[in-house]
Amino acid sequence: MRCALGPSPAVEVEDVWYAYGPRSALEGVTLQVPAGAFAAVIGPNGAGKSTLLRLLLGIERPQRGRLTIFGEPAGKVSHPIGYVPQGIRLPRGFPLSVGDLVLMGRYPTLGLGRRPSRKDRERVEEALEQVGMLPLIRRRFEDLSGGQQQRVLIARALVGDPCLLVLDEPTAGLDPAARAAFYAMVCDLQRARGLTLLCASHDLEDVAQHAQIVILLDRRVQAIGSPSEVLESRALAQVYRFPPAHHHHPEKEGPA
Amino acid sequence: MEFLSYGFMQRALLTGTVLGVTCALLAVFVVLRRMAFIGVGLSHAALGGVALGLTLGVPPLPAAAVFGMAIAWVIGWITRRGEVSADTAIGIFFSTAMALGVALMSLSPAYRQDLLGYLFGNILSVGPKDLGLLLLLSAASVGPLVVFFKEFLFLGVDEEAAKAAGLPTGLLNHLLLTIMAVTIVASMKLVGIVLVSAFLVIPAATGQTLAESVRGMVLWSLGSAVLSVFLGLWASWLWNLPSGASIVLVSAALFFLAYAVRARRQRRKGAGS
Known part of the structure; x- marks a missing residue:
């Protein structure tokens, strides 16, 4: 089955807030992912990546704000969402x-x-x-x-x-060869089926190589754009507290 | 097979088989969800319910069922809130409810014999009235386990994915705890409070040792539980042993046999490759 790509975004997050007791996880997060794109969510531990995915999957509800998937509220969607955890x-x-x-x-x-x-x-x-x-x-x-x-x-x-695949650090613990094979397979499936991918990841090199949109999260959206825009941005260095690296990445085509 | 000609032995065998099947089916999820300790906790807590029933003049088995369910729900609720770990919550309620049971029963010497019966089981004393109630409790446990088998399996394998798939995970967790409480109370007559938790683990452990699929695990688990009841009652008859202890000992022997079979199978596989 191939997903029909309509004009509305696959994922839309508007001013979403979430806290675990006194510990804030997401603060006014707003972002959009177009249908058919491979979007990677990066950020250090505790940046709120997994929380964002849990909210989109309907596992948790936002304390404020709105999340929609193909125009329907998260947790009440009529389309199935594919979920790939770190492992079981x-x-x-x-x-x-x-x-x-x-x-x-x-x-x-x-x-x-x-x-x-x-x-x-x-x-x-x-x-x-x-x-x-x-x-x-x-x-x-x-x-x-x-x-x-x-x-x-x-x-x-x-x-x-x-039509939406949510992946939560799916390559954690895999060696570089297995990671490369995994992403190659996922990208083939994305193209073949017109899938939208939203993938939380720590692998900046893999993200640079495969994603079309990168979302840098640290409780708030610190940067969003193409891999080159985000991975060479000042925001990345500030969030990770290291000088911006020069990642090799072929410019990605836009969503099919 | 002379022992099967007695009415009390026929009732014991029928009750034991039905309860064995119930425990074995539930045991698959006890093993999958690492709930062995909650089984120990609930079985010991049930003694508090029995004692309350005897003290208040209420039939002890229904009293223990209600008390056990209440304890199971409170443990589930506390664990979900995440302020106290499941192990700690179980440890607190298990010891408190059991202490309540022992204290209440010690107040009346007439109940001392009952206490031993509930602690170690006496399936040979199951009367026609008990049989009806036990069959009803077993049906109440097996029914939802069979109907929602795939949902319980999904919940045990990957709770996050089950939630994301829209399964009512909170409700299913409560249902599983309730089934566990009811099964434990129903099994008290069979093997007793002290040994029921073993019966909630060993058949499934035997099943998982021999099987290559969940379906295979269920079938081996059921088979080993029924065989344990039959051989355990027979041994109890032959050597005048307590029925609960005999059944659990046979069940453990079957597990060690299964373990040896698997080890031999793996050695052969290793030699062949």
């Missing part, structure tokens, strides 16, 4: 198979108490095929490498046919 931690030895894990991505479309059909299982196979993991469908998830586990989590996110 199962109890040692728990025999969850790759196929069973990916099938969970179909649950929102099934409804409470309904059993998956043969069609749902076929969709699982298609999603695993797309990420190159179909041969491992019966393997235990815990027996896979970190890179393979992330591919399976991408398949779980894709199997619900989302």
Whole structure:
């Protein structure tokens, strides 16, 4: 399925505030991500990256402000949103198979108490095929490498046919080769399906290479623009407290 | 199989099988969600409910069910608020409720025999009336576990993703704690408060050792629980052992057997590759 790219932005955040008790996480965040773009959210630990993603996914509600996804309020969207976490931690030895894990991505479309059909299982196979993991469908998830586990989590996110994929530091703990392979695969999927990607990341090099929009967050939006604008900005140096680096990045084309 | 010709033994076997199936199904989620300690806590807290029931002249099993559910919800509520860790909350309520139970029962020497029965179980004393109530409690637990199996699985594997997918995670968490409290109370007659928590872990541990999928884990877990009840009651009959202890010992033996089988399987795999 290819996502239709309408004129309205995929993600719109307007003056959003959120605090964990006395600790402020987001202060008046406003931003837009056009449909079909790969937007990376960067910032140091505690900058509010994961909080922003949790608000968009409807896991938390903002204390002030408004978030919409394809024009619908976050948490009440009719389109499924694909979510790829850093990883999942199962109890040692728990025999969850790759196929069973990916099938969970179909649950929102099934409804409470309904059993998956043969069609749902076929969709699982298609999603695993797309990420190159179909041969491992019966393997235990815990027996896979970190890179393979992330591919399976991408398949779980894709199997619900989302137009927005939210990735929360998906390459944390992967080696450089696995990170490069992961981003290459995600970008291929983005182009093939017209997906909008919103990815929280610490990997500035990867972001420079693959994202079209970079959002520098440190409780507020400190900078937003193309990778070259943000990664060579004074704001980056101030937020991370280091001199601006010269990252190699081919200029990205705009959203397809 | 002479022991099966007695009415009390037939009732014990029927009750044990139904409760074994209930515990084994729930145990899959106890293992997945690392809830073994909450099982210990709720089973010991149930003693407070039994004692309250006996003291107030209310039937002890329903009293323990209501008390256990209340404790489970309070533990869930405190844990969600995040001010006290789950372990600490369980530790506080488990010891307080059990202390309440022991204190109330010690006030009346007539209840001392009851106390031993609830602590260590006596499935052979299950009468026709008890059987109906236990079957009802088991059905109340197994029904939602079967209907919402995939939702409980998703919740246990990745709670954040389940929330993002729009599942009512708060409600499902409460439901699971409630099922746990009801199952524990129903199982008190089978293996007793002290041993019920073992029955909430060991069958699933056996299942996960042998299976390569969640479906396989459920089937092995159910099979080992039913076999434990049958062989445990038989051993109890043969050697005049307490039924609860015999059932748990057989269950543990099956786990060690499964562990040995898996180790052998892995050695073969290692040699073959």
